[in-house]
Amino acid sequence: PTPKDTDMEMEVPDAAMNSGGKKFALPVDSENKATEFRIYSAAAPHMRAFHLSWVSFFACFVSTFAAPPLMPIIRDNLNLTSTDIGNAGIAAVSGAVFARISMGTACDLFGPRLASAALILLTAPAVFCSAMANSAVSFLLVRFFTGFSLATFVSTQFWMSSMFSAPVVGTANGVAGGWGNLGGGATQLIMPLVFSLIRDIGVTKFTAWRIAFLIPALFQTLSAFSIFFLGQDLPDGNYSRLQKSGDKHKDNFKQVLYHAVTNYRGWILALTYGYSFGVELTVDNIIAQYFYDRFNVNLHTAGIIAASFGLANLFSRPGGGLLSDIVAKKFGMRGRLWTLWIVQTLGGLFCILLGKVGSLGVSVAVMLIFSVFVQAACGLTFGVVPFVSRRSLGVISGMTGGGGNVGAVLTQVIFFRGSSYSTETGITLMGVMMIFCTLPILFIFFPQWGGMFCGPSSKGITEEEYYMSEWNSTEKDKGFHKASLKFADNSRSERGKKVDSALTPSNETPPTHV
C-alpha cells in the first residue's frame, strides 16, 4: 500500500511508514503515536515504554506501602502510638503532592525517561535506610522520603500520553497506572511473605522486618537502571537528541506552568482524583491494620485481604481506562465525563457500606466491590486528563496526580489519625466525602465537545482553537505549536459518533456516509 503520511489512522496492520521514513512495529498516527495497544508485545519504543513505566511504578508502590502490612510488628518495635502511625501514613503520601507537580514540569522539560530514573534513584536510599529506623520520628522521615517516589505516576502517564494516540490513550494510561498501583496490593502479600521467610531462618522479628525492606529497595534500584538503558522519551527519540536536532524545541517553563494553572479543568480533576486515588492510597495504608484489629485475623490473613484490594488494580483501573475509550467512541468526551461521575459516585456508596459491615466475609466482599469502582474511577480520570492541555500535559498530569495525594493526606488527617474516630466510622465518612467531592465533574466543560449537561459551544469552537489558545502569536510564528496542531487533529474523535461529522471533513467517516 502506498504510504499516506497525511492520514490520521492508517489501517496498515504491521509496519507503518511515516513521512520520516521510520518503521514502527505498531500502526501510528501523524505524531508517530501508536493507535493500537498490544499488551503482549514489548516492541520498542511504544510497548517497551509501557512495560518499563508500569514495572518501575509498581516498584515504587511496593516500597511506599511496604510498611503497612508489617505495622503490627513495627509499632511494637518502635513503640508507636496510633497518632505516630497515622502521621507516618500521611507523610508517606504528602511528599508526592509537590513531587508530582514537579515531575510534571520535569517531564515537559527533560522527558519522562530521565525524570523518572532520577527520582527513583533519589528515593531508593530512603527505602534502604528504613532498616535503620528506631523511633517515631525516623520512621516518619523514611516513609516521607520514600513516598516521593509515587511521583513516577506522572512520568508514567506522561510517557503513555506521548506514545499512544487519542483512541487508545485511556487504555494505555489505565493499564500502566493500574498495573503500577498493583504494587500497593502486591506489597501486602510480598512483605509478610519475605518477613516470614527471614523469620524462619531464625532471625528475631524486630530484625526480620528491617531486612525485609531491602527487597523493595533493590527492586526499585533495578527498575531505574532498566529505564535509563532501555527507555526512550518519544517515538522519534529522546528529548536531548530531538532538542539538538531542532525537531523538538525546549519549551518555556513559565508559559507551560501558566497554561496549566489557569485551566480550571485541571483543578477540578485534581480534586476529584483526590477522592478516587486519594481514597485508594488511604485504604492501602489502613486496611491491613483494620482487618487485623477489628476481625482478629492474623498478620498473614490481614495481608492477603489487604492485598486483594490493591490487586483488583490488575483489571479495574485498566477497565476504567478501557471503558473511557469505549464510551468515547460513541459519546466522545461527554461520555467520558458521565461515566467517570457515575462510577466514582458508586464507589463512594460502597465505601459508606464498608464501614457499616460488621462480619468478616461480607466486609471482604464489599471491600472488593468498592475497590473495583474506586480504581476504575482512577482509570476514567486519566481518560480525560490527556485532553485538558497539550502544551502543559505534564503539569496537568502532575496537578491531577498531586491532587490524588492531597486527597489521601486530607482524608487521613481528618478520619484516620489518632483515636478521634474508630476506623470503621472513618471509612463510612470517607465514602460520604467521596460523593461530595465528585460533584465538581458536573462543571467540566470543553467548548469543542461539551460537558455533562451541555453540548459543544454554539460558537462552533474547534479542537484547533482550543489547543492553539495555549500558544501566543510569537510562538506560532516560530512554529512551536505544530505538535499541538497535530494533536488537535487527532483528538477530533472526542466528538463521538453521535455528532454528525459532516461539519468537518473527517478521514474516519467511511465514504458511504458523505
Added chain:
Amino acid sequence: MKSHLLTAFLLLFCLAQTGDGGVLFSSLPQTLVVTASIKQGQVLIAGEDSITLTWGLNQSFVGRTDESYKEVKVKLCYAPISQVDRKWRKTVNDLSKDKTCQFIMVNKPYQKLDQSFKWSVEKEVPTGTYFVRAYAYDSAGEEVAYGQNSDAKKSSNLFEVQGISGRHLSLDVASVCFSAFALVSLIGFFLVENNKKKRSTDN
C-alpha cells in the same frame, strides 16, 4: 433495577451482625494472688533480665471455690500508660476481644499449693509498662477467675521492659552502602547523558 439495588443494600446491612462474645472480665472473681519480684519502677532488659512470679489461691477463698480450676495462665499485660492511643492494646470487658494481656508467661495445670516460676523476659517483648495477671481456666478452656499483682486501677507494682532495637551494625552498613550506590549511579547517568549531548553538538 432500583429496588433490586435497594434490597441488596438492605440485605448487606442485615448481615452486618457480629458473632457472639466470650466471658466478661467483670464477672470473674479475683480469687488468685499474684506477685512478681520487681522493685517499683524497675526497667527490665528484653532478652537479658528475669523475674520470679508466684501465684496461688487467696487463702480467704479456700473451700469449694477452686473446684473448677483446671489450668492457670500467667500473662504479661499492658499497663494503662502503654495502652494510650494504641487501639490494638485496648481493654475490653469481653475477654474474647480483650487485648490487654498479649503474652503468656507461664501455662501450667492448676495446683492447690502456691506455685512460682522464674520468667526470662523474651527478646521479642516490646518496650512498654506492664503488670502481671493470672487467669484460671475450667475444663472447657474458659476463664473462671483471675488475680493480678497490681491494684484494680492498674497503677501500682508496674514495671517497664526495654525492648531490643532490632538493628544490627551489618544491616546498617549494608543500607548505607546500597544507598551510596544508588546515588553514585545517578551521578553516573547524568555524566553519560551529558557526554551524549556534547557528542551530538560536536557532530
